[in-house]
Amino acid sequence: xxxxxxxxxxxxxxxPDANALYTRLxxxxxxxxxxxxxxxVTTSFFKTGETKIELLQASDPNSAIAKFIEKKGEGIHxxxxxxxxxxxxxARLQAEGFILLNEEPKRGADNKLVCFIHPKSAQGxxxxxxxxxx
Ligand code: CO
Numbered sequence: 139x140x141x142x143x144x145x146x147x148x149x150x151x152x153x154p155d156a157n158a159l160y161t162r163l164x165x166x167x168x169x170x171x172x173x174x175x176x177x178x179v180t181t182s183f184f185k186t187g188e189t190k191i192e193l194l195q196a197s198d199p200n201s202a203i204a205k206f207i208e209k210k211g212e213g214i215h216x217x218x219x220x221x222x223x224x225x226x227x228x229a230r231l232q233a234e235g236f237i238l239l240n241e242e243p244k245r246g247a248d249n250k251l252v253c254f255i256h257p258k259s260a261q262g263x264x265x266x267x268x269x270x271x272x
Contacts, residue, residue, distance in 0.1 A: 140219035140227065144268050145183070145190035145248075147216040149203050153195040157182055160191060168193075172247050179203050181247045192218070192247065216254070218266035224251050227267055231255060243269070 150156035153171070161167050161184075168182040178201030184191040194215060196204035206215055221227045224243045232238055237256035246252035250268040257264045 140221060140267070142220050143189050144218045144220040144250075145192045146214060147192045147194055147218060147264075147266070148213065149206050149215040150193050150195050150212050151207060153180055153182055153193060156193045156195070160184055160193060164191065170248070173197060174247050176244065177201065177203075177246070179247075183248055190248075216264040216266050218252075218268050221267045221269050224253060224267055224269040228253050231267075236260065245271075 148156075157168055164184050164186055166184055166186070168184050171180065171182045173180045175197075178196060178198035179194045180197050181195075182193045184193075194203050196207070198204065203215070228238055228243070237259040239254040239256055243251040243253050246266075246268060249271050251271055252269075253267045255265040255267070
């Protein structure tokens, strides 16, 4: 099963502008900034109690984030759930008819193994599974 909401991913045009806005909104500064070359994104993370906010800026016009903003504008991009066994959850969800965007867990930001579920199989919501790399 999926555990707590680990973070909410928000697509932004400018990470510096968004960092400033979210610092004012949340009352806390980002605790890390990280580029994920494989995803063509630069991210920043804020701790909000038990969960996190992940801001994502495209680092390449062909990145999924750039395409998302082109289509839908800035805003909520994905919801990430923590899992304790990502491979088991991927197999379970596939058996339930969900479409996985990657066959194997891949390395995401913030020291996580991740897998995404296609939004067309989850009523328009991009769902991320993430498991901390120990
Ligand atoms: Co994420």
